[in-house]
Amino acid sequence: MKKEDTVMLISAEGFEFVIDKKAAMVSQTIRNMLTSPGGFSETEHGKVTFPEISTTILEKICQYFYWSLQYASGKETEFHIEPELTLELMMAANYLHT
């Protein structure tokens, strides 16, 4: 996997998640960060830090990105969400526009 095709998402606690750029683009917010011309340092380094999103939630978000790509291509599997994660995940989804 070439470096240009991946992006690093960093959680509040500093955990790093390296995922496909294509998957990360499911989030409108990340898409804007990565594609907007000029300005964002994220565009250059392919790193995005989320000081508001905990590791557990960010991991779940990454899983969702991949699930969403599959779902869009017609593969209907269940995406299980643990009840205790629902609130945080919902807020992260709202922030990430996904």
Next chain:
Amino acid sequence: MESLLERMCIDAATESAVAVDKWRRQRRTLERMPSHLAEALLRRLLQRRMLYPSLLEVFKYSVEDIDLSGESFVDAEWMAYLGAFRYLNSLILADCHKINNAALWNITGLTNLKEMDLSRCSKITDAGIQHLLSLPALEKLRISETGVTADGVVILASLSNLLLLDLGGLPVTDSALNSLQTLTKLQDLDLWGSEVSNESVRILKMFRNLSFLNLAWTKITMLPNLPSLTCLNMSRCAISSLFEGEGLKPRLEKVKFSGATICNISEAFQYVETSKLSFLDISNSTLQSYSFLSSMNAMTDLDLSGSGLVDGSVEHIARIGATLKNLNLNNTKVSSEGINALAGNVPNLETLLLSGTPIDDAAIYFLRMMPALKVINLSRTHVKGFMQLGSALDEVPSFSALESLSHLESLNLELLHIKDPALRPLANMSRLSHLSLRSVSLTNESLYHISSAEKLVHLGLRDTVVTDTGLAAFTPPPALEILDLRGCWLLSKEFVSRFCQKHPQLEVRHDLFETLDKRNEYTSPSRATTRTPKGKNKQGNSSAPPQYFLDQRLKYSREELLSLQILSTVLPTSSGQSNPLP
């Protein structure tokens, strides 16, 4: 509109009471939740009957707007928790019948509350209004059809920030209205069915921003000049003069004079600036002349149903026809000749209602010249479905004239004396999605003709003599969702149910199957009476039956119930000595 993930989170969070328990203690998270998410979650809990007063507490820092309208179980306990909602902006309690004066005491002092709807909470009286006075930010207040009297209305005068006040159906007197002159910011005022009269209408001039005024069912006959007015409802009033006086005239946009008595309409409209008027309803009132219509060049919606309109007056409608979109001529005396006068003059007309008029098949011919028509109602007219061509004896189906209307979506042909062959042209209507038929002379042959109307979604075939064999041979058009067979008395239960099984996607209505309504399976009665579908999450209804109103008896078998009954009759005697049961 929530995103897919947000929606899935809400689904997971409201899946069961256990799931709720898993997140309800995450107070920090709940406190900083964006209001629209918190509201979506709350709405879903309400829909699924999982919301109860103490659970409301978790939303007290996040929710700004809450709509509990029509929820009959909302009572003082709910209000006690709502009173702690620090950022509450809007509280809709319309049709919450358990809400009484004491319940309102709980929400006193909510400094951010801007909107309050207590419509039809019949237990609210003047004493309850006292509690509302402590809501300083209140801008919108609806208390129509409550138990509030004129005395209660008088004390509203101190809510000086009010922009909207709905006092519909309350006995507001002239002196009560007089005392409201302090509410100078008012934009919307609803006084329908009140006791106000010409004595106090002058006060309305004090409301310099008044844009919406509803005086239906009152004794008011004249209005002073109200320059800011845009919407006026004076249905069922006897109108003599409007806006007489100096200064700029109001530019009315919507006017409802349904069932009003207007002695001289030209005189009544003399001072009305009508260049912006786009919606006019003068149904069910008798007018001598319709020439006043001629200057209303912005008209899009015109309702003259039940008025004495005759062919001779149609020319006045034709003159303003260029902008017309919806025209209701139900139950007027307009005949085919009148339709002829309209034809060619209404290029944008989308809806034309002609039910109960003396039009015949010739009118259908003229409808061809109204190219934008989407909805046509020809029920209860003299239309027979066939037209004589020239002097020859051969007849052609008149509905074939409608084939050229490429936008036609809905056609109502109920209660006409038509026969099966008349319906043959319907198969060629490419966009027709709603068709209503109701004639005892229609048979299986009609079903056959209709089956090739590809876009049909709703088909009504009431009171026809369709038989079991006809139904069995019927192949529903692919898009069909609803088939209304009420009154088709020749159909047997066996065949209808077999048909339903064969076409499970269809909602079939028949007298023998009143319960076959698949859509409403899980909707409880209280939900059905709510005015508007709440919120944005439409798919919420589909999931799980209501959990809080399950009849407890369902848990027990018949035998168990019987033994319980015996137990309950035995218990009082055995525990009569105040011995606590083991």
